[in-house]
Structure formats: structure tokens, C-alpha cells
Amino acid sequence: MIVVENLVKTFPGAGRSGKVAALRGVSLEIPDGEIYGIVGPSGSGKSTLLRCLNLLERPTSGRILLGGDDLSTLSGAELRAARRRIGTVFQQFNLLHSRTVIRNVEFPLEVAGIDKEQRRKRALELLDLVGLAGKGESYPSQLSGGQQQRVGIARALAVEPEVLLCDEATSALDPDTTDQVLDLVAEVNRRLGVTVVVITHELGVLRRICSSAARLAAGQVVETGRIVDLVADPESALGHALVPVGTDPSTGSGADTALVTAIGDAAHGPWLAEMIRAIDADIAVVGGRVEQVGSVTVGRMRLRFTAGTDRALIEGFVAERPYLSLAWGTEAELEGLTE
Numbered sequence: 615m616i617v618v619e620n621l622v623k624t625f626p627g628a629g630r631s632g633k634v635a636a637l638r639g640v641s642l643e644i645p646d647g648e649i650y651g652i653v654g655p656s657g658s659g660k661s662t663l664l665r666c667l668n669l670l671e672r673p674t675s676g677r678i679l680l681g682g683d684d685l686s687t688l689s690g691a692e693l694r695a696a697r698r699r700i701g702t703v704f705q706q707f708n709l710l711h712s713r714t715v716i717r718n719v720e721f722p723l724e725v726a727g728i729d730k731e732q733r734r735k736r737a738l739e740l741l742d743l744v745g746l747a748g749k750g751e752s753y754p755s756q757l758s759g760g761q762q763q764r765v766g767i768a769r770a771l772a773v774e775p776e777v778l779l780c781d782e783a784t785s786a787l788d789p790d791t792t793d794q795v796l797d798l799v800a801e802v803n804r805r806l807g808v809t810v811v812v813i814t815h816e817l818g819v820l821r822r823i824c825s826s827a828a829r830l831a832a833g834q835v836v837e838t839g840r841i842v843d844l845v846a847d848p849e850s851a852l853g854h855a856l857v858p859v860g861t862d863p864s865t866g867s868g869a870d871t872a873l874v875t876a877i878g879d880a881a882h883g884p885w886l887a888e889m890i891r892a893i894d895a896d897i898a899v900v901g902g903r904v905e906q907v908g909s910v911t912v913g914r915m916r917l918r919f920t921a922g923t924d925r926a927l928i929e930g931f932v933a934e935r936p937y938l939s940l941a942w943g944t945e946a947e948l949e950g951l952t953e
């Protein structure tokens with residue numbers, strides 16, 4: 615389990631106080647084996663949090679516990695040993711171009727003082743795991759972006775870390791390659807049991823592999839939870855962004871429009887027909903979408919009701935069905951996230 619407790623990081627800067635507060639009391643709990651997404655607009659503190667998590671930056675105050683050990687106060691040899699418990703995958707791959715692929719994967723093992731034979735054995739296993747068996751003697755420049763990122767993942771896993779941090783790891787890749795690399799990350803998580811923390815601005819990354827997420831804004835966590843719960847929560851801005859249906863194009867006011875979300879197999883069911891019969895009113899569908907979020911299907915519709923429709927009747931209908939949730943009005947736009 616990774617526990618982040620009230621993490622604060624301030625930098626010297628041009629603010630009124632002469633300081634920039636990049637993290638202002640961030641607390642998170644990331645259970646072992648999760649794939650945990652961290653999102654937020656530019657400047658919200660994602661990179662600073664990541665650099666605190668991979669021990670490149672020392673927090674101003676607060677703690678980072680990994681398996682109960684406080685990593686935020688270490689220095690010297692202890693700090694170097696702790697860094698091996700966390701592997702990082704970078705947006706721009708950060709491979710050493712003068713080294714072959716296999717020698718890139720071996721690099722952290724060299725630094726850790728592992729002997730040559732063992733290094734080679736481990737690197738070959740890892741190249742096999744990431745689907746690059748036979749590419750060991752190539753140079754990074756001879757590989758595609760997706761293959762280079764596979765090398766980055768193999769290198770990050772070389773010292774058998776407990777945590778894999780992915781820093782916008784698929785932002786430089788095209789959509790198909792992104793999906794393949796994400797599937798690899800999910801497979802690594804399943805097969806090795808490594809906890810994965812993903813910093814991203816891509817909604818597709820959250821939908822495809824993350825089990826939980828936290829949203830940062832201005833250096834603070836503004837919402838957090840399991841992805842399916844966020845999607846089912848009518849109050850969750852991140853949940854809305856994950857399954858967006860747009861605003862009501864006809865009125866704009868949202869006065870009599872509601873957002874209804876159906877989770878699971880029921881998303882394919884006839885709940886709308888049942889609703890129409892139950893409330894005996896006219897309904898216009900002004901937006902709709904069905905998304906796969908992890909292994910769960912989520913259907914969402916924006917419905918406009920005839921003015922004066924009994925809201926209590928509609929809310930009662932929804933309350934009787936645990937797979938449905940409802941929110942009145944329009945949704946807020948969430949900045950900093952893209953498809």
C-alpha cells in the first residue's frame with residue numbers, strides 16, 4: 615500500500631509570498647496491486663507529486679509510506695535503496711541511444727551492482743515479457759515509439775520494483791499503439807502484481823486500465839475513488855468526463871433536463887421505456903453514450919422532460935433501481951483532460 619499523507623511541496627517563486635505551492639496537503643491511499651490514475655489540468659501538481667513519489671524531490675512536509683516504510687525522510691544509501699522499490703516509465707522513453715536495447719534494460723541492474731550473467735538473464739526475461747524477444751541487439755533508433763516504450767517498461771521493471779510509475783507514458787504514441795502499451799501495463803500489473811500509478815491527461819487511459827483515480831486541482835485532491843463509483847456518482851465531474859454526453863443543445867438552461875446513468879448489464883436494458891411508462895410523460899433524448907469503463911458497461915443519457923413533469927416521480931423511479939443514478943441540470947466542463 616502506498617500512503618501519501620498531507621504532502622506539501624513549495625518552491626521558491628514569484629508568488630506574493632515569494633513561494634509557489636505546488637502541492638497543498640495531498641493525501642492518497644493506493645492499495646497494493648491497483649492501477650491508480652492521477653489526473654488534473656496543467657499546473658495542478660501532477661509532476662511534482664510524481665517526483666515526490668519516485669523520490670527525486672523531497673517534500674516540504676508530509677509523508678510517503680510504502681509498505682509502512684516512510685520514504686520521505688531518507689538520504690544517502692537508504693534513499694538509493696528505496697528508489698529501487700519504484701520504477702518509472704517516462705513520456706519520452708528516456709532510453710540511452712548509444713546502448714543496445716538489452717543494455718538499456720540491463721542499465722539499472724549494472725547500477726545496482728548485479729553481475730553480468732544475472733543481468734543478461736533478467737534482461738532477456740523482461741524483453742520476452744514486453745514482447746521484444748529477439749530485439750535485444752537493436753538500437754533504440756531502430757524501434758518504433760511503441761517498441762521503445764516497451765523497452766522503457768522492461769527497464770523500469772528490471773530491479774523488481776513494488777511500484778511502477780507511468781508519467782504520461784502513452785502521450786507520445788498514436789491511439790492504436792497507446793492501447794497496446796496500456797494492455798501491456800495491465801498485463802504486467804496482473805502477472806507481477808506490481809502496483810501501477812499512472813499520471814495522465816487522457817480519459818482513454820483511465821477507462822482502459824485504471825481501477826481508481828484521483829483528480830488534482832491547484833495542488834489538492836478534489837476527488838478520488840474507484841472509477842466505476844466515480845462514473846455512477848452524479849456529483850463527480852471526473853465521472854461525467856469519462857462518459858460525456860454534452861449539454862442540452864435545445865434549451866441550454868438545463869432546467870428540465872436530467873443526466874441518467876445506467877451501470878452494468880442494465881445499461882443495455884429497457885430502462886428508458888420503463889421510465890416513460892412509469893411517469894407517463896414525454897421524454898426527449900438530447901444526448902447519449904455507451905462506454906466501456908474497465909470491464910463495466912456504462913450507459914448515460916441526457917433526457918429532457920416536458921416542463922412541469924413531477925421530478926419526485928422520476929427520482930422515485932431511479933431510486934428503485936440500484937443500477938441507475940440521476941443528476942438534474944447541465945454538467946461542468948473539466949479542463950485539462952483529452953480523449
Ligand SMILES: Nc1ncnc2c1ncn2[C@@H]1O[C@H](COP(=O)(O)OP(=O)(O)OP(=O)(O)O)[C@@H](O)[C@H]1O
Nearest residue numbers: 625626627634636655656657658659660661662663
Ligand atoms: N522546480 C520548480 N520551481 C518552481 N516552481 C515549480 C517547480 N516545479 C513545479 N513548479 C510549479 O508548481 C506548480 C505545479 O507544477 P507541476 O509541474 O507539478 O504541474 P502539472 O500538473 O504536472 O502540470 P503539467 O501537466 O503542465 O506538467 C506549477 O505552478 C509550477 O509552475
